[in-house]
Amino acid sequence: MTVTRDDILRQLSGVALPGGGDLVSRDLIRAVTIEGGTVRFVIEAATPDEARALAPYQAAAEAAVKALAGVTAVQVVMTAHGPSAKPAPPSLKIGQHPTPQQGGPQKVSGVDRIIAVGSGKGGVGKSTVSSNLAVALARQGRRVGLLDADIYGPSQPRMMGVNRRPASPDGKIIEPIVAHGVTMMSIGLMLKEDEAVIWRGPMIMGALQQLLTQVAWGHLDVLIVDLPPGTGDIQLTLCQRTQLTGAIVVSTPQDVALLDARKALDMFQKLKTPVLGLIENMSSYVCPNCGHEAHIFGHGGVAEEARKLDLPFLGELPLALEVRVAGDAGTPVAAGDGPVAEAYARLAHRLIAGGMA
DSSP, rough: OOOOOOHHHHHHTTSSSSTBTEEEEETTEEEEEEEEEEEEEEEHHHSHHHHHHHHHHHHHHHHHHHTTTOEEEEEEEEEEOOSOOOOOOOOOOOOOOOOOOOOOBBBBEEEEEEEEEEEESSSSSHHHHHHHHHHHHTEEEEEEEEEOOSSSSOOOOHTTEEEOOOOOTTTTTTOOOOOETEEEEGGGGSSSSTTTOOOOOHHHHHHHHHHHHHHHSSSSEEEEEEEOOOSSSSHHHHHHHHHSSEEEEEEEEHHHHHHHHHHHHHHHHHHOEEEEEEEESOOOOOOOTTEEEEEEEEBSSHHHHHHTTTTOOEEEOOOOOOHHHHHTTTSOGGSSHHHHHHHHHHHHHHHHHHHHO
16 A cells, blocks of 8 residues: 555644644644655754644554555654744745846756646646656656646645745845755745645746756756746747757647647747647556556547647656555655656656757
């Protein structure tokens, strides 16, 4: 049985604390990681005194998680903030209006290549492809970054298993998070999990500019940018202000998805952004019980579209339960082994061999 982050938090929510609430409802759990049967997490208290008061509950938390089927070891660390009230960090406001930029599209310092992953519509698995492609490239020795540019609906923190806020020691530069060998950043790391972003276009555009230029990306071979669906402000801002290596368009095989994928392709063409290729996601489904292969959304539509447009067809990715389970658990399926991981490995190899990543 595969243990998920939700399973762990559910167990920890049963550890009641003095004064009311529990470890989860009082937001004391940080850095949950799952590696095989080993679970690690941090209990973060506000002060050393509170940490000492919570010490008896550390053992209870460990026992609660260890009771889960599939968990063989639990490692719990208790931490606390400084002895006095923590001084307010330098102010870092995300969502300012964009600053003027002269001279056309600019490079991102230290980043060799930037690949935007887009789609004409939501629900085709674009974010799943982005995270797994980033992990697959990292497993093949590339220095990879992943930027979640879906400001309204950031999903990469959950998919990459990251739940801590990035640091900004000077209130200007953001220190990104590293997960599964990938340097990543998402506005979702700056917000509460259920907090909505209610911004107009200029603030969205400014947020993207900040995430590109104020994050200490370091030296990267390739930065994968997970775009929101559609053809809106984020896409326009990215293509006009940033030097992109190119874009990859993800679609499912059915006609209704391809209708919108064509709009995305047309947008990249009008913005003079090279299209590196198309990916057919959810291409086939193999029944785990009988082995029968079914094409739930059709099959081959994206490859045919690529042929018509004289664009590279980068490959097919299957519809598989393990992809959803892995994404929800915060460990992309490409980080493991099996047919789906191999499909992403082939995709990564194709991009590397073609000089695109």
